[in-house]
Amino acid sequence: MSRPPLRIVLADDERMVRTALRVILEAEEDLTVVGEAVDGAEAVSQARALGPDVVLMDVRMPGIDGIRATEQILATMPEPPRIVVVTTFENDSYVYGALRAGASGFLLKRADPEELVGAVRLVARGDCLLFPAAVRALADRHAAATAPAAAAWVDRLTEREADVLRLMATGLSNHEMSERLGVGPQTVKTHVAAVLSKTGSRDRTQAVIAAYEGGFLMKKP
Known part of the structure; x- marks a missing residue:
């Protein structure tokens, strides 16, 4: 029995961009665009009304930008996209x-x-679209501007959890970390869950950002 297609909302203030994204995505049998938004406020309302699996969110939009729209969607929906x-x-x-x-x-x-197309499928199944070099560059810029203090959670990580967080920062999947560490996938999944809990992160991307901002990735292994 085939699964229903992944439901997607497009949020971008440029109509041409939304049209191009729709054409690309709807060429795939397992993807369908269920809504479009021209700004952050409409993106929030579309997400709440339509319950999509994924929102493709432009960050620079008039009124409520993509950052605030992301915050509102994640904070107000029990099962956010x-x-x-x-x-x-x-x-x-x-x-x-x-x-x-x-x-x-x-x-x-x-x-x-x-x-x-690959990005939509990747995040829909619960993974994160992480570009280690770009995230590190952005984190370094933020750290230089704010000079954050070391996070208290750093010293609460076990040695293996610390290993997992370092590998997460390189963009490795659970399967790849399992092979690198010589442990089973379920063990890696357990460690990832512990890292998310201790860093107070929603997902792997936030955990990696927390690792940079908390000074963890400046520490020697």
């Missing part, structure tokens, strides 16, 4: 704000259609 930030520049400070707010990752508007 996964949110992917779509941006023109990977070093956009807005991207970092959206990731900190709980977005599952970001995608450049110049990405190939295959990357777009």
